[in-house]
Amino acid sequence: MDRKILTVDDSKMVRMIVEKTFAPYNCIVTAASDGSEGVEAALRDKPDIIFMDITMPVMTGLEALAKIRQTPEIAATPVVMLTAESDAQRLGAADELKVAGYISKPFQGDQLVLLTHKLIGLTRKK
Amino acid sequence: MSATPPPISQLSLWLVSSVHNVFDTMFQLSAEQMPAENIDLPAGETVAVSIGFAGQVNVEVLIYAPSQAAVQLASIVLDMPAAELDQPTVGDVMGELGNMVVGAVKSNVSDLGLDCTMTIPSVSFVSECRTPLHSADSSTTLGFEFHGGKCLIELVLKPAA
Numbered sequence: 224m225d226r227k228i229l230t231v232d233d234s235k236m237v238r239m240i241v242e243k244t245f246a247p248y249n250c251i252v253t254a255a256s257d258g259s260e261g262v263e264a265a266l267r268d269k270p271d272i273i274f275m276d277i278t279m280p281v282m283t284g285l286e287a288l289a290k291i292r293q294t295p296e297i298a299a300t301p302v303v304m305l306t307a308e309s310d311a312q313r314l315g316a317a318d319e320l321k322v323a324g325y326i327s328k329p330f331q332g333d334q335l336v337l338l339t340h341k342l343i344g345l346t347r348k349k
Numbered sequence: 350m351s352a353t354p355p356p357i358s359q360l361s362l363w364l365v366s367s368v369h370n371v372f373d374t375m376f377q378l379s380a381e382q383m384p385a386e387n388i389d390l391p392a393g394e395t396v397a398v399s400i401g402f403a404g405q406v407n408v409e410v411l412i413y414a415p416s417q418a419a420v421q422l423a424s425i426v427l428d429m430p431a432a433e434l435d436q437p438t439v440g441d442v443m444g445e446l447g448n449m450v451v452g453a454v455k456s457n458v459s460d461l462g463l464d465c466t467m468t469i470p471s472v473s474f475v476s477e478c479r480t481p482l483h484s485a486d487s488s489t490t491l492g493f494e495f496h497g498g499k500c501l502i503e504l505v506l507k508p509a510a
Contacts, residue, residue, distance in 0.1 A: 308452050328445075331374060
């Protein structure tokens with residue numbers, strides 16, 4: 224069964240890298256460019272996992288994560304923070320919102336695949 | 350009592366380390382630091398990125414790279430032919446490069462106990478690189494060479510608000 228992955232990042236580059244990274248796997252990647260769009264996309268698509276940036280316009284990743292945790296239909300979705308800010312203060316704030324993991328930017332695609340496989344399982348396309 | 354803000358010399362060391370890490374990880378390129386005065390950016394269109402963080406320490410970082418070098422970086426990281434890249438995509442790559450470079454510096458500052466918030470990168474395409482205008486004791490300009498490309502990075506430490 225295809226896994227559903229949502230990437231929420233204001234950078235087109237990051238969204239494209241996430242999409243290309245998962246192209247060899249049985250999954251569908253959707254994208255949103257800020258936290259507000261990310262919450263809407265999560266409600267609409269019910270992803271199995273979300274990769275979330277922190278610093279974004281309109282609604283930050285931490286605000287979006289809080290919103291997701293308050294929304295029963297998507298509250299249990301694993302959210303991985305994919306962020307250039309890896310200081311204890313930011314990560315602590317995400318921890319309080321039950322984040323499933325962190326990947327610091329700069330990153331390599333393998334890191335996304337490994338963590339996704341660990342959290343929700345992934346299979347390669349034949 | 351809050352921690353003492355780091356001097357510009359320490360911020361500069363963090364910035365250099367971060368540039369090396371970003372180029373190595375995202376572009377699989379080695380970025381060699383050069384004296385800024387030895388970096389002569391070619392005439393023509395230049396991509397200028399402004400990004401920083403504000404709070405108990407206020408920093409602005411300005412990145413200048415010739416458009417050709419920026420296209421080269423975008424082509425590598427997106428695994429796309431240069432001819433297929435439009436200006437907004439190249440600008441986005443350079444903005445995210447700035448975000449990653451400065452994010453690591455900001456994280457180091459925050460880990461000292463100093464509260465700061467990152468700004469959203471601002472990217473523009475200018476006809477030529479302007480000469481850095483800031484005074485020597487509040488700013489420093491670093492030069493980098495990578496796979497035939499060059500860039501200048503100006504680090505400006507601003508007074509606390």
